[in-house]
Amino acid sequence: MPTLLHLDSSADLRRSRTRELTARFAEVWQAAGPDHAVVRRDLHRDPLPHLPDAALHWPPRLRPADAAPPADVEALQQALIDELTAADVLLVGAPLYNYTVPSTLKSWLDYVHVPGVTVPFDEPTQPMTGRPAVVVTSQGVAYDPGTPTEGQDHAVPVLQILLGQALGMELTVVTVPLGLAATVPALADQRERADSEFAAAHETLAALATKLAG
Numbered sequence: 001m002p003t004l005l006h007l008d009s010s011a012d013l014r015r016s017r018t019r020e021l022t023a024r025f026a027e028v029w030q031a032a033g034p035d036h037a038v039v040r041r042d043l044h045r046d047p048l049p050h051l052p053d054a055a056l057h058w059p060p061r062l063r064p065a066d067a068a069p070p071a072d073v074e075a076l077q078q079a080l081i082d083e084l085t086a087a088d089v090l091l092v093g094a095p096l097y098n099y100t101v102p103s104t105l106k107s108w109l110d111y112v113h114v115p116g117v118t119v120p121f122d123e124p125t126q127p128m129t130g131r132p133a134v135v136v137t138s139q140g141v142a143y144d145p146g147t148p149t150e151g152q153d154h155a156v157p158v159l160q161i162l163l164g165q166a167l168g169m170e171l172t173v174v175t176v177p178l179g180l181a182a183t184v185p186a187l188a189d190q191r192e193r194a195d196s197e198f199a200a201a202h203e204t205l206a207a208l209a210t211k212l213a214g
């Protein structure tokens with residue numbers, strides 16, 4: 001059964017752009033057939049605890065001899081890794097918060113990025129190699145090349161390094177800029193661009209979902 005793991009992390013439950021776009025992708029995925037499953041994890045509504053013990057960054061064989069991470073959190077970590085490795089496609093809603101990913105999404109990354117388990121370390125472990133990951137990110141302003149804000153979005157690079165390089169997934173990033181144009185008067189002249197790029201992202205994600213649903 002082709003399975004989509006759908007993560008959201010926006011703290012906006014009313015007008016989130018990433019939530020709307022990931023929902024569109026998931027809807028098209030599910031419409032591909034009754035065998036197309038969606039596993040949903042809302043990292044804002046149901047936040048994970050921050051990683052309570054650094055030992056959990058490693059599998060037991062690579063931990064210091066005196067490591068004793070809490071058993072219940074170790075079980076949670078295993079469940080998150082199992083959920084990820086059972087997914088054929090990963091979909092991540094990642095709004096830009098303070099120039100990086102929301103802390104709720106960062107917690108999830110801290111649980112699933114485990115050298116020697118999900119990324120190669122002492123053994124060539126990389127169970128997600130070649131599987132598609134679709135990142136949907138929304139920025140409040142714009143980070144265009146050649147402007148003073150160029151390079152200040154640190155959310156996308158983190159996800160490219162972790163999901164793309166470390167986990168070896170085939171990453172597609174869909175970015176919608178100027179999310180604040182609708183509400184911030186100083187950005188009012190950018191509304192047309194914000195709306196048209198958002199509409200284009202809808203179409204891009206619907207087409208991508210159709211393609212990946214096979």
Ligand SMILES: Cc1cc2nc3c(=O)[nH]c(=O)nc-3n(C[C@H](O)[C@H](O)[C@H](O)COP(=O)(O)O)c2cc1C
Pocket residue numbers: 010011012015016017018019095096097098099100138139140141142179180
């Ligand atoms: C806590 C917080 C921090 C934010 N930090 C930034 C930022 O650093 N840069 C930016 O361009 N927008 C920032 N924004 C605006 C959001 O990126 C923007 O509203 C985006 O559309 C949020 O995604 P969402 O619509 O899916 O909730 C921030 C918003 C919040 C709530």
